[in-house]
Amino acid sequence: MTRKEIIGLILVPVAFIILAFLPSLPNSANLLSLAIPIAMFTVLATSWAIFSGPTHYISLATAAFYGVGAYTMATWLDVLPYPVILLIAAVIGAVFAAVVGFATLRLSGVYFVIFTLGLAEMTRQVFVWYQNNFGGTRGHYVFTDITEAQIYWQLLALGLLVYLVGWWIGRSRLGFAIRIIGADELVARHSGIHTARSKVLLFMVSGAFAAVVGVVMAPRFVYIEPAMAFNPQLSFLVAIMALLGGIHRLWGPLMGAIPFALVWEFIASNFPAQTILLMGIAFLVVVYYIPNGVAGVVEGWYHKLKAAGGEKHG
Amino acid sequence: MNRTFLTKTLGIAALATGLALGGASALAQENTIRIGAVAPKTGPLAGGAAVTFWPNVELWQHEVNARGGLLLSDGNRHRIEIIEYDDRTDPSETIRSVQRLANNDRADFILAPYSTGLALASAPIFDRLGYPMINVSAITDQVPTMVNRYDGVFFTLGQTTPIAQGVARLMAELREQGQVGNRVALVNVADAFGIELANAARGIFEAEGFELVYTTSYPPTIQDVSPIINSAMAANPDIFVAFSYPPDTFALTEQAQVQGMEVDAFYTAVATNFPAYVNRFGDSINGNFGVGGVNPDDPSFLEYERKHIEVTGSSPDFWASAYTYASFEVLEQAIEGVGSLDRAAVTEYIKNNTFDTVMGEWRFEDQHIKNYWTVGQWQNGRFYGIGSTEGMPGAATPIMGQ
Numbered sequence: 001m002t003r004k005e006i007i008g009l010i011l012v013p014v015a016f017i018i019l020a021f022l023p024s025l026p027n028s029a030n031l032l033s034l035a036i037p038i039a040m041f042t043v044l045a046t047s048w049a050i051f052s053g054p055t056h057y058i059s060l061a062t063a064a065f066y067g068v069g070a071y072t073m074a075t076w077l078d079v080l081p082y083p084v085i086l087l088i089a090a091v092i093g094a095v096f097a098a099v100v101g102f103a104t105l106r107l108s109g110v111y112f113v114i115f116t117l118g119l120a121e122m123t124r125q126v127f128v129w130y131q132n133n134f135g136g137t138r139g140h141y142v143f144t145d146i147t148e149a150q151i152y153w154q155l156l157a158l159g160l161l162v163y164l165v166g167w168w169i170g171r172s173r174l175g176f177a178i179r180i181i182g183a184d185e186l187v188a189r190h191s192g193i194h195t196a197r198s199k200v201l202l203f204m205v206s207g208a209f210a211a212v213v214g215v216v217m218a219p220r221f222v223y224i225e226p227a228m229a230f231n232p233q234l235s236f237l238v239a240i241m242a243l244l245g246g247i248h249r250l251w252g253p254l255m256g257a258i259p260f261a262l263v264w265e266f267i268a269s270n271f272p273a274q275t276i277l278l279m280g281i282a283f284l285v286v287v288y289y290i291p292n293g294v295a296g297v298v299e300g301w302y303h304k305l306k307a308a309g310g311e312k313h314g
Numbered sequence: 315m316n317r318t319f320l321t322k323t324l325g326i327a328a329l330a331t332g333l334a335l336g337g338a339s340a341l342a343q344e345n346t347i348r349i350g351a352v353a354p355k356t357g358p359l360a361g362g363a364a365v366t367f368w369p370n371v372e373l374w375q376h377e378v379n380a381r382g383g384l385l386l387s388d389g390n391r392h393r394i395e396i397i398e399y400d401d402r403t404d405p406s407e408t409i410r411s412v413q414r415l416a417n418n419d420r421a422d423f424i425l426a427p428y429s430t431g432l433a434l435a436s437a438p439i440f441d442r443l444g445y446p447m448i449n450v451s452a453i454t455d456q457v458p459t460m461v462n463r464y465d466g467v468f469f470t471l472g473q474t475t476p477i478a479q480g481v482a483r484l485m486a487e488l489r490e491q492g493q494v495g496n497r498v499a500l501v502n503v504a505d506a507f508g509i510e511l512a513n514a515a516r517g518i519f520e521a522e523g524f525e526l527v528y529t530t531s532y533p534p535t536i537q538d539v540s541p542i543i544n545s546a547m548a549a550n551p552d553i554f555v556a557f558s559y560p561p562d563t564f565a566l567t568e569q570a571q572v573q574g575m576e577v578d579a580f581y582t583a584v585a586t587n588f589p590a591y592v593n594r595f596g597d598s599i600n601g602n603f604g605v606g607g608v609n610p611d612d613p614s615f616l617e618y619e620r621k622h623i624e625v626t627g628s629s630p631d632f633w634a635s636a637y638t639y640a641s642f643e644v645l646e647q648a649i650e651g652v653g654s655l656d657r658a659a660v661t662e663y664i665k666n667n668t669f670d671t672v673m674g675e676w677r678f679e680d681q682h683i684k685n686y687w688t689v690g691q692w693q694n695g696r697f698y699g700i701g702s703t704e705g706m707p708g709a710a711t712p713i714m715g716q
Binding site: 226233 | 411442
């Protein structure tokens with residue numbers, strides 16, 4: 001472990017502990033309704049980037065895993081204790097990702113993108129079919145006493161976990177293998193790397209996180225229906241935020257989720273009738289002027305600063 | 315007249331106007347009642363909200379302000395100001411907008427969001443912020459659970475099971491009179507609402523001894539409904555019942571006409587009572603049954619309909635529109651009854667008083683209206699309520715043999 005890593009390992013949890021006090025601030029309800037989407041998208045985008053960053057496989061399946069998580073919650077809420085549901089959702093998400101991964105990760109590029117987009121829609125149809133034939137008269141309701149603050153804390157904890165997992169993968173053999181695959185899959189295979197297994201393992205990690213986020217968020221929506229649980233917009237937003245932030249660094253998606261949410265908030269509260277139009281323009285501007293993502297810009301500043309400092313000393 | 319003089323005069327005039335306007339708006343700010351409205355303007359439910367929700371907001375604001383505003387106990391009339399947000403049919407955004415309305419815009423009251431999903435998602439936040447919430451387009455069987463948990467949440471349009479059972483009960487009555495046969499084709503759109511309705515109706519049809527000759531479901535994205543109509547016709551039904559959504563309500567009706575389906579009773583669900591339905595099909599849908607209803611001959615409905623067309627330029631639908639307006643009237647009368655903007659007092663007032671609305675007299679029992687329309691029928695270009703849970707006044711007699 002390098003000195004930089006040790007500092008990171010201390011600083012990151014400290015930052016999370018400080019963030020955990022947000023709900024005790026005055027007027028916290030207002031802050032929370034902004035902080036919860038930011039935290040949710042940070043977890044989703046970071047776990048998305050753990051897989052899609054090094055492999056360059058753009059997955060639009062986030063909504064499929066998220067929806068499966070939400071339905072896991074709605075189905076078992078009355079039967080099982082909450083922590084068990086979290087675990088089950090993680091397992092279901094991972095298994096689902098494994099099944100899908102083994103079938104599809106042989107596809108590359110645009111074929112994979114289209115398949116994952118279709119996956120969310122297919123999963124949704126399966127749930128509808130099930131509900132239609134075996135579901136009975138009731139829709140899915142999630143009545144719990146879980147508060148907004150508790151949802152926020154859970155998302156923070158997930159955020160910390162996703163950073164730990166991401167950091168651990170980055171320095172493991174798996175992470176090394178996956179970087180080689182990302183650079184050149186053929187070379188990786190010839191070097192004796194089990195490419196399919198490596199890719200599936202990472203896909204499982206991101207699937208499990210998305211499913212758990214679905215469980216955590218479900219109490220907020222009370223009424224779960226397929227159109228909302230499997231909303232394809234979620235998949236796109238996650239990919240956009242991760243790309244906006246930059247996927248070559250673990251903290252990149254965070255740099256995407258925060259400005260995205262703040263700009264969105266500014267536009268939504270000032271131009272409620274033109275939100276999507278202005279958001280589209282904002283996104284075009286971003287892609288045009290900062291193609292490497294916010295993380296790239298921040299790193300550029302950092303290097304400049306370092307260079308300037310170095311000159312002074314030298 | 316030289317140029318300097320002109321510039322100066324104009325400048326002073328502009329300044330004066332500015333001051334006057336500034337003063338007026340400051341004055342208005344102090345006296346207006348701020349009402350928040352959040353519903354879809356984009357996304358899948360934008361179409362429904364554009365018929366049922368937004369025009370009523372416009373009409374209500376117009377009507378109240380035309381009277382000078384709401385009369386409070388300070389003896390003054392206070393105009394209402396509407397602050398609108400688009401939630402893009404995303405429950406997360408609905409929650410956020412309600413927060414924004416309460417904390418940033420300091421709204422005095424917030425109108426209940428449109429649609430079951432968005433309303434139920436935002437009920438906890440209304441409750442925590444202490445705002446009364448008078449729901450209309452939230453149709454759920456979970457009303458008892460909701461009112462148990464949330465003190466200021468009210469329901470008006472009905473619950474899923476009674477609404478679905480309305481058509482089944484009506485058919486049982488018509489069969490007793492020898493108006494319809496025994497064979498039922500029952501189809502539904504495979505989405506949450508359609509599934510719930512179809513399951514509830516199936517139970518009643520079976521219990522009443524109807525023969526279900528054909529049942530199927532179809533995806534919400536269906537393009538071609540002719541196979542459904544074909545199969546239904548092959549089963550030779552006397553009654554055709556479809557728990558459908560707006561696009562397929564239109565498609566099924568059209569296809570049944572094209573293929574010449576002949577049944578004793580033809581029923582479609584959501585949007586059957588929309589003005590667009592009769593505009594499209596004209597006299598040919600005379601006698602068709604649909605979900606919900608109003609009493610379109612009632613003088614207060616006629617008056618409401620006239621104003622709706624006059625102010626918004628469009629016709630109200632024959633069900634949820636009038637209920638939506640009635641829910642705003644409840645809020646209006648409760649605020650005037652209390653005489654202040656005290657939200658807790660307004661909530662209590664809604665619970666304990668009777669309201670005179672466009673839908674007749676309303677009194678909430680356990681925070682919901684128990685008597686509501688479940689099934690109606692097109693009769694000569696107007697959609698009449700026929701069946702209701704506890705017998706609505708002015709129920710029409712079904713016309714048969716069309």
